[in-house]
Amino acid sequence: DGGITQSPKYLFRKEGQNVTLSCEQNLNHDAMYWYRQDPGQGLRLIYYSQIVNDFQKGDIAEGYSVSREKKESFPLTVTSAQKNPTAFYLCASSNLGTQYFGPGTRLLVL
Amino acid sequence: DQQVKQNSPSLSVQEGRISILNCDYTNSMFDYFLWYKKYPAEGPTFLISISSIKDKNEDGRFTVFLNKSAKHLSLHIVPSQPGDSAVYFCAARGVSGTYKYIFGTGTRLKVLA
Numbered sequence: 001d002g003g004i005t006q007s008p009k010y011l012f013r014k015e016g017q018n019v020t021l022s023c024e025q026n027l028n029h030d031a032m033y034w035y036r037q038d039p040g041q042g043l044r045l046i047y048y049s050q051i052v053n054d055f056q057k058g059d060i061a062e063g064y065s066v067s068r069e070k071k072e073s074f075p076l077t078v079t080s081a082q083k084n085p086t087a088f089y090l091c092a093s094s095n096l097g098t099q100y101f102g103p104g105t106r107l108l109v110l
Numbered sequence: 111d112q113q114v115k116q117n118s119p120s121l122s123v124q125e126g127r128i129s130i131l132n133c134d135y136t137n138s139m140f141d142y143f144l145w146y147k148k149y150p151a152e153g154p155t156f157l158i159s160i161s162s163i164k165d166k167n168e169d170g171r172f173t174v175f176l177n178k179s180a181k182h183l184s185l186h187i188v189p190s191q192p193g194d195s196a197v198y199f200c201a202a203r204g205v206s207g208t209y210k211y212i213f214g215t216g217t218r219l220k221v222l223a
Contacts, residue, residue, distance in 0.1 A: 042215035101153035
């Protein structure tokens with residue numbers, strides 16, 4: 001079954017804590033992406049990666065970090081520097097054509 | 111600087127009628143456009159796309175029209191069904207050869223039974 005998986009579905013973060021959101025794809029896509037969606041708003045690009053071991057900042061990269069050690073995986077770390085992390089996080093992948101999305105992770109701050 | 115704009119935040123349509131969702135863009139270098147449907151707390155689902163070398167693409171009840179001179183695209187849904195009620199995003203792929211996609215802010219469609 002080809003697709004994109006994200007885990008966990010819900011994640012709680014305490015003040016000052018780093019948390020990592022997982023994203024895996026088995027579509028053999030070169031590119032992977034992280035977006036953030038806030039209530040009533042569109043999708044804002046956090047980071048994207050076109051190939052393994054390379055990634056670029058999107059429009060709102062501050063307070064986030066990523067790695068791309070494997071083609072299939074693109075984890076996103078929300079660091080303590082991100083002061084307003086509560087949002088719905090979406091991972092996607094593509095091969096220059098259609099971009100496909102995972103089911104999302106909702107991050108909440110305790 | 112919003113390069114892809116959806117100026118109507120919401121739209122209501124009667125079941126069975128046509129829904130028309132609009133999208134404008136500013137960069138003439140965009141070469142590939144997509145429409146997505148999104149339900150709350152779920153990832154967007156791909157609906158239909160169009161290359162800049164075409165002006166129309168059809169898939170079942172969904173048709174996308176591209177007017178390059180006006181930098182405008184639209185999604186037509188005919189006939190509209192209650193299950194079509196969702197938020198619709200248009201997106202443009204960045205300059206040819208890049209992997210970056212730019213999304214509009216979405217239009218919430220409500221199909222009334």
